[in-house]
Amino acid sequence: MTPRARTPYTIRLFSMMQRGHWIALGAFLAATLVVVPILNLVVPEGSAFHVSAYAITLVGKIMCYAMVAVAMDLIWGFGGILSLGHGLFFALGGYAFGMYLMRQIGRDGSYQSDLPDFMVFLDWKGLPWYWSGSDSFLWVSLLVVAVPAIVAFVFGYFAFRSRIKGVYFSIITQALTYAAMLLFFRNETGFGGNNGFTDFKRILGYSITAPETRLVLFGLTALLLAATLLFARWLTTSKFGRVLTAIRDAESRVMFIGYNPLWYKLTIWTISAVLCGIAGALYVPQVGIINPSEMSPANSIEIAIWVAVGGRGTLIGPVVGAFVVNLAKSWFTVSFPEYWLFFLGLLFIVVTLLLPQGLVGLWQAIREKVQNTRAGHATPGEK
Amino acid sequence: MGSRDVLRKIIGIDPDEPSKFGFASKQRVLDISHNVILYLDDITVSFDGFKALNKLNLTIDAGELRCIIGPNGAGKTTMMDVITGKTRPDTGSAYFGQTIDLTRLTEPEIAHIGIGRKFQKPTIFDQHTAFENLELAMKTDKRVRRSLVATLSGEDGDRIAEALRLIRLDREADRPAGLLSHGQKQWLEIGMLLMQEPKLLLLDEPVAGMTDDETMRTAELFVSLAGTHSLVVVEHDMAFVEKLGGKVTVLHEGSVLAEGDLATVQNDQRVIEVYLGR
Numbered sequence: 001m002t003p004r005a006r007t008p009y010t011i012r013l014f015s016m017m018q019r020g021h022w023i024a025l026g027a028f029l030a031a032t033l034v035v036v037p038i039l040n041l042v043v044p045e046g047s048a049f050h051v052s053a054y055a056i057t058l059v060g061k062i063m064c065y066a067m068v069a070v071a072m073d074l075i076w077g078f079g080g081i082l083s084l085g086h087g088l089f090f091a092l093g094g095y096a097f098g099m100y101l102m103r104q105i106g107r108d109g110s111y112q113s114d115l116p117d118f119m120v121f122l123d124w125k126g127l128p129w130y131w132s133g134s135d136s137f138l139w140v141s142l143l144v145v146a147v148p149a150i151v152a153f154v155f156g157y158f159a160f161r162s163r164i165k166g167v168y169f170s171i172i173t174q175a176l177t178y179a180a181m182l183l184f185f186r187n188e189t190g191f192g193g194n195n196g197f198t199d200f201k202r203i204l205g206y207s208i209t210a211p212e213t214r215l216v217l218f219g220l221t222a223l224l225l226a227a228t229l230l231f232a233r234w235l236t237t238s239k240f241g242r243v244l245t246a247i248r249d250a251e252s253r254v255m256f257i258g259y260n261p262l263w264y265k266l267t268i269w270t271i272s273a274v275l276c277g278i279a280g281a282l283y284v285p286q287v288g289i290i291n292p293s294e295m296s297p298a299n300s301i302e303i304a305i306w307v308a309v310g311g312r313g314t315l316i317g318p319v320v321g322a323f324v325v326n327l328a329k330s331w332f333t334v335s336f337p338e339y340w341l342f343f344l345g346l347l348f349i350v351v352t353l354l355l356p357q358g359l360v361g362l363w364q365a366i367r368e369k370v371q372n373t374r375a376g377h378a379t380p381g382e383k
Numbered sequence: 384m385g386s387r388d389v390l391r392k393i394i395g396i397d398p399d400e401p402s403k404f405g406f407a408s409k410q411r412v413l414d415i416s417h418n419v420i421l422y423l424d425d426i427t428v429s430f431d432g433f434k435a436l437n438k439l440n441l442t443i444d445a446g447e448l449r450c451i452i453g454p455n456g457a458g459k460t461t462m463m464d465v466i467t468g469k470t471r472p473d474t475g476s477a478y479f480g481q482t483i484d485l486t487r488l489t490e491p492e493i494a495h496i497g498i499g500r501k502f503q504k505p506t507i508f509d510q511h512t513a514f515e516n517l518e519l520a521m522k523t524d525k526r527v528r529r530s531l532v533a534t535l536s537g538e539d540g541d542r543i544a545e546a547l548r549l550i551r552l553d554r555e556a557d558r559p560a561g562l563l564s565h566g567q568k569q570w571l572e573i574g575m576l577l578m579q580e581p582k583l584l585l586l587d588e589p590v591a592g593m594t595d596d597e598t599m600r601t602a603e604l605f606v607s608l609a610g611t612h613s614l615v616v617v618e619h620d621m622a623f624v625e626k627l628g629g630k631v632t633v634l635h636e637g638s639v640l641a642e643g644d645l646a647t648v649q650n651d652q653r654v655i656e657v658y659l660g661r
Contacts, residue, residue: 238531239519239531240530240531242515242519243530245511246511249508249510249511250507253507255489255494256494256499257494257499257520258491258495259491260491263527264530
């Protein structure tokens, strides 16, 4: 046991990840911020190296999902709280930013009105009060963060204070997102009913379909995914993170050594919701639509499956899971659309039964085995 | 009543308990001017009509080492639940020193004022190392905003190292606690208790599953803690109780049956009936 001295903050920040991980992160950013834009804009369309707009939108979308998966892992993998309502926070962020995109359409809609088309269709004469300020990019950016945060904080405060845990908590979150979906389906709610928001034209005055705009959104998503991973890494390696996993493993002990689990759970819950909201805001301009089906219970369950497939309690696992499941989904829904849900269910069962640590756990087990065999060959005669 | 108080009332926070809202905790000073650290007065707890505690009266002196014995279902664990805020009594009062009403505080608040508890089954953080277990238990500001930026100072590290030596886990410091032996887990939990710097220690069957050697070392540790700390030990192992040498309280059906030194209690006719009669 050597006594541990206090180390400067910058050094602690860099030492929170191994060098290999920093290099991987750098490679990821170089690929998404430099290589992909060149392959898309400079390399001609016929070339084998050309990256299509379709691929960029697909990967951009999946990176948004990956952010949600990391957020889910913080609350589930590290905090031991399974939310089946995270789609709600994603959709709230998406709707908040969608309001701005709707206002950016201006008079270019089908009815040439200052109001969004669906409001004209409903014969509304003016914007509802909660749409005020929605033409300001800064204001909606604030909403993207604040709305999920407030909803999560209020809901979480009452749920955690009442010491609702385990499957009961999961069911209530599921009910919450379902109730929100029904609310958003109504035309009177003022968010476009079951059609939601679509037909976006501009963002900050730039055409939303222009290749450059698409690449900027793609790059921004990559940056924020990287930032989310770093932030999550910092959070889980702090003392806060250790208390969080301690709550997951033995909550009563945590209470009896003087921590109030309520505030720890509420903090990570709210952080997780905000990350989902930001992901939703990045998702909407890239995909071009947001509607209440994003809040459907099945969507939220799928988020949990990404995390389980990739590996709970590891930060890279959820990213891997989000990519593997969604790439499989986009292939399946084209080739065998009717079998996708069966495959998803099968995948979940296989992972739950055979791979409790997910794909990352499998990878680690294989690597260990290979290393052991090598060590065995290197030193024959020794066990 | 100010608007903040009204708001707190609506969301169910007692305005007299600012610490619940994460604000600086109201100073609660332990007053042991009458040389008594714990008063349990007329406490009754019933679960679905079954009286786990029935008008229990118990006082623990400051610096005392008290053993509680009694058959299964006598109410020993429920008594600890009442003292640590896990269970609220139906009637009766529980005071820590002269002034602090335990029935109004939450579990973390009770931990902060200096009551530490060891569970019957060793309850430690399996995924964390022994070192981290002690780090988390260490007496400090345990609010979220401090934990986010907390770093260990050199003195903190020394204190943890010292505790690890005391509980003989210095060689296991960086092993996940889940891999320790049962006896080592018991010791680790005792070590976590000590890191909290409690004034009163509640120990529920601390030597269960320990070897004889470990049991005797535990007894020595507890005896050395008495005087500067007050200890309440629930135990079935009579050799261990004898080694501790303090006053013994016998619980039966939720109330005190007998109290005195071990020899007196063992010769009490009612005690013999309860333990041996059936």
